[in-house]
Amino acid sequence: MAKTRIKAKEKNGVVTVKTLSKHPMLSYVEAKRAKKEVNFITHFMAEANGKVVYEVSTSQFLSKDPYMKFKFTGAKKGDKVTITWVDLKGNKDVSTKKIR
Amino acid sequence: MLERRNFLGLSVLAFGVAAAPLNLSAVNFRETKPNLWKATKVDDAIKELFGTTSATEGKIKLRAPDIAENGAVIPVSFETDLKASKIAVFQDANPESAVAVFDIPDNAIIDYGIRIKMAETGTVTVVAQENGKLYKVSKLVKVTIGGCGG
Amino acid sequence: MLTRLLKASVLTSFAFFSLNATQFDAQAQKDKEELVKYFEAKFQDPYKDKNRFFLYSPEEELKDGYEKGLKHMDFGIGSYSYAKDAREQYEAIKEFPPYEDKIEDGEDLYTKEFANGNSLKTCFPDPTIGGDYPYFDTKRKEVISLTTAINECLEANNEKKWNVKKGKMATFQAFLAYSTAEAQKKMNIKIPTKEAQEAYERGKEYYYTQRGYLKLSCATCHIQGAGQRVRNEKLSPLLGQVTHFPVHRLKWGSLGTLERRMSGCIKDQGQVPPKNDSKQMHELLYFMAYMSNGMPIDGPDVRK
Numbered sequence: 001m002a003k004t005r006i007k008a009k010e011k012n013g014v015v016t017v018k019t020l021s022k023h024p025m026l027s028y029v030e031a032k033r034a035k036k037e038v039n040f041i042t043h044f045m046a047e048a049n050g051k052v053v054y055e056v057s058t059s060q061f062l063s064k065d066p067y068m069k070f071k072f073t074g075a076k077k078g079d080k081v082t083i084t085w086v087d088l089k090g091n092k093d094v095s096t097k098k099i100r
Numbered sequence: 101m102l103e104r105r106n107f108l109g110l111s112v113l114a115f116g117v118a119a120a121p122l123n124l125s126a127v128n129f130r131e132t133k134p135n136l137w138k139a140t141k142v143d144d145a146i147k148e149l150f151g152t153t154s155a156t157e158g159k160i161k162l163r164a165p166d167i168a169e170n171g172a173v174i175p176v177s178f179e180t181d182l183k184a185s186k187i188a189v190f191q192d193a194n195p196e197s198a199v200a201v202f203d204i205p206d207n208a209i210i211d212y213g214i215r216i217k218m219a220e221t222g223t224v225t226v227v228a229q230e231n232g233k234l235y236k237v238s239k240l241v242k243v244t245i246g247g248c249g250g
Numbered sequence: 251m252l253t254r255l256l257k258a259s260v261l262t263s264f265a266f267f268s269l270n271a272t273q274f275d276a277q278a279q280k281d282k283e284e285l286v287k288y289f290e291a292k293f294q295d296p297y298k299d300k301n302r303f304f305l306y307s308p309e310e311e312l313k314d315g316y317e318k319g320l321k322h323m324d325f326g327i328g329s330y331s332y333a334k335d336a337r338e339q340y341e342a343i344k345e346f347p348p349y350e351d352k353i354e355d356g357e358d359l360y361t362k363e364f365a366n367g368n369s370l371k372t373c374f375p376d377p378t379i380g381g382d383y384p385y386f387d388t389k390r391k392e393v394i395s396l397t398t399a400i401n402e403c404l405e406a407n408n409e410k411k412w413n414v415k416k417g418k419m420a421t422f423q424a425f426l427a428y429s430t431a432e433a434q435k436k437m438n439i440k441i442p443t444k445e446a447q448e449a450y451e452r453g454k455e456y457y458y459t460q461r462g463y464l465k466l467s468c469a470t471c472h473i474q475g476a477g478q479r480v481r482n483e484k485l486s487p488l489l490g491q492v493t494h495f496p497v498h499r500l501k502w503g504s505l506g507t508l509e510r511r512m513s514g515c516i517k518d519q520g521q522v523p524p525k526n527d528s529k530q531m532h533e534l535l536y537f538m539a540y541m542s543n544g545m546p547i548d549g550p551d552v553r554k
Contacts, residue, residue, distance in 0.1 A: 005350065014209055020346045027217070029195065042130045055203045057129035059137055061194055061216050063173045064503060067346050069213035072205070166335045167482050169554040170500035175342030213342065244482045 006097035008081045015099055017046060017054070018069045019083055027060035037089075041066060044085040048075040048099075075099055127203040136198050142190045142225055145197040146234075149188055155227060155234035162237045164224050171243040176224060177213035182235060184210060184228040193222025193243065218243050275441035278450055278540050285473070285541055286322045289489050292477060293320040293332050307478065316477070325490040326545050328553065332477055333484040340552060349424060349498040349550045352505055356425025359418060364407045370422065373403035380423075380430030380547040381437045384536045386446035393449050393532040396423065397509055401527070414526045415510035420496040424505055427496060427549030435547055437493055439540045453537030456530065457488075462521035483554065492538050494551035501554060508535065 003022040008015060023041055031038035041062065046054040053072040075081070082096045129149070130137060139145035146153045160180040168174045176189065187210065189199040199216055216224075221243050227236040292303045297312040304312055317332045330337045360370050360377060371377075383396035394402075397419060401411045412419040441447050457468045469488075471480075476487040495508040502510075509526040512535070516523035524530035 005346075007346065018213075018346045020348070020350070022351075027194075029219075043126065043128050045126055051207070052126070052205045053207060055127055055205065057127075057201045057203075059196070059199050061191070061196075061199045061218075063215035063217050065348055067175075067213070067215045067343075069177065069211075069345065071209035071211045072207050073209060074207040163338075165339050169336055169339045172503070173343065173500045175339055177342070213345075215343070242482070 003093050004083050004085070004095040006081060006083060006095055008097050008099040010075065010077050010099050013073055014071055015048070015053075015073070015075050015081070016069070016071050017081055018067070019046075019095075020065055020067050021083075021085060021093065022065055023087065025060070025062055025064045025066060030060075039088050039091075041085050041087045044068060045083070046070065046072075047082045047084070048072070048079055053081075129201040129203070133201075136201070137196060139197050140195060142192050142197045142223075145190055146188070146225075146227055149198070149201065150186075150227065150229055150234055152234065155236040157236060159235045160226055160228055160237040162224070162226050162239050164239045164241050166240075167242045167244070168218065171219065172217045174216050174218060174241060174243075175213065176216055177211070178226045178237075179211040180228055180235075182210070182228050182230045184230045184235075187212075187226065187228045189214070189216070190225045190227070191216070191218055191222050191241075192225075193218035193220045193241075195219075274444060274447040275450075275540075277447070278441055281454070282541055282543060285489055288473070289325060289476070289487055290321060293318060295319070296332070296477065304478065311479075322489070323545060325487050326493055326548055327551075328490060328494070329477070329484045329486040331487075331490075336484070336554070343500075343552050347498065347550075347552055349505055349552070352421050352424045352498075353428045353550070354425075356421045356423070356428070359422045360425055364409050366407055368407050370400070370403060373399075373406075374426070377426050377429040378433040378435055380427045380549060381435045382439075384532055384539055385440065386442060386449060386536070388443055388446070391445050392529060393446075393453075393536045395509075395527070395532050395535055396426070397507060398527050398532070414507060415513075416502075416504060416506050420505040420507050420510070423496045423507060424550040427494075427547060430547040431549065437539060437542045437545050437547060439536065439543055441540070449533045450537055450540060452530075453533035453535070456524075456534045457537055462519055464520045466519045466521075488538065488541055490542055490545050492535065493542050493545050493547050494549045494553075496550050498550060498552050499554065500552070505550065 005020045007018045021041065025040045026034065026036060026038055027040065028038050040060045041058050044056050044058055045052060054070040077099050079099050080096050081099060082094065084094050086092050133149055136145055136148040139148050143153050159182055160178055162178045164176045165174060184204050186203060188201045190197045191199055200214060202212065204210065218241060223238050223240050225236060225238040227234055295318045296304050296316040300307065300309065300312055315334055317334055320331055324331045330340045363369050383399065384393045387394050397414045400419065400422065404411055441450055460467045471485045472488045472491065475485045477484055492508055496505045497511065498505050513523035513526060
């Protein structure tokens with residue numbers, strides 16, 4: 001099930017995307033304290049029209065339910081943005097949203 | 101015999117593909133720079149990622165709070181007109197320093213926002229690399245316990 | 251002729267005023283107007299009025315850290331209306347608030363059928379009711395809070411009551427608050443009878459009574475102390491204090507109801523909080539909600 005909420009708007013040729021992904025993002029220290037397994041998103045990527053428009057390798061220090069905001073050009077209203085992320089345990093999530 | 105070797109090879113390949121990054125063209129610094137994420141000092145992390153620590157101050161606008169409302173949810177954003185190829189966020193308040201490394205695609209507009217966590221008061225540093233040159237900017241973020249609980 | 255006209259006009263105005271005197275919320279209205287005047291005066295210019303309101307604050311902080319010229323409706327966002335640094339963080343988080351999916355979950359709870367075929371929608375056909383609670387039930391002669399009303403609906407339909415602080419209660423209230431805010435409704439508490447007025451007065455008395463080993467009253471921090479700093483936080487004001495619930499507190503990492511925040515705060519001041527569905531708690535919330543009458547409902551929201 002897609003676990004990432006996406007808001008994508010285009011204005012004057014610039015697409016602004018805001019995303020919120022559902023993930024506990026437990027750091028090593030937090031996991032130890034909570035007696036749970038450490039797990040956090042390690043790679044997060046956005047694609048539009050077949051091209052990568054945003055890409056980041058991430059650590060245990062992003063907040064729970066991580067938020068990302070980014071901007072790019074080269075897409076218009078109606079095009080789709082696809083977000084893909086992977087976490088330490090190898091789980092993967094793919095979500096798509098049309099640009100408004 | 102040959103079939104068995106092929107079968108084994110195929111299954112190893114399949115396993116490898118399953119564990120590899122989903123898009124083989126993705127730039128994954130967690131795999132290419134494993135020591136970066138273990139570095140405990142900001143300068144060590146910068147050296148590990150960029151090969152050097154010499155950087156010019158400026159050319160990046162960094163926004164982070166003076167006093168964090170909550171150390172687990174600290175909004176950090178930065179923007180720059182540099183044609184950067186790589187930008188990284190570091191801090192010195194957690195056991196390890198590297199927070200995130202952005203690989204900047206061609207049509208990106210560098211106006212990025214994330215939310216980070218810091219265990220205590222510390223300095224957030226953003227380093228951008230343009231044509232081999234490094235630029236950096238820092239901000240002190242205070243993290244304390246508030247006065248009221250509940 | 252003139253004296254007769256004069257006598258007539260005096261008599262009619264006298265009658266007019268005595269009719270108004272039977273309005274049971276006359277005192278409450280006065281209290282609210284005084285409160286608004288106080289807060290608008292306090293945050294007109296904290297730096298300039300240091301000696302009147304902020305005797306212990308450093309001047310730099312008053313100059314750079316506080317917003318000024320605040321008016322009644324500005325206080326809806328609580329301490330974020332005057333605490334500049336905190337405000338920026340609040341707005342950054344509001345770009346994508348963490349409770350958005352809870353609003354949808356709340357809507358699911360609204361229409362989910364009980365075993366007997368009814369649903370919460372049966373009890374609350376109009377979800378834009380966030381500004382009407384707590385209300386004084388003139389038949390039962392007591393104040394009913396939203397939490398109590400929801401639990402009574404569940405009980406009446408043979409469903410299990412919900413925890414009043416978090417979980418489903420908070421999720422469902424998020425949907426109600428969101429619906430009310432979308433309909434642009436305001437806090438609209440009524441004091442219809444003498445008993446209601448007495449309940450209001452009891453709530454007010456609780457708010458202003460010093461308790462516990464720290465000898466603090468609610469007013470000490472949230473009227474007198476509003477805007478002053480306790481460690482790293484600027485205390486929130488009574489004005490607009492209850493319009494934004496349920497609230498996602500960064501500290502909790504989850505949604506919580508008004509009762510959750512109230513009992514937590516009171517406990518932390520070294521006092522024993524009234525039970526969440528007790529008469530005392532209801533009347534305290536009744537008073538607090540009336541003080542925010544006229545302000546838009548803006549729940550759910552984020553706070554630290």
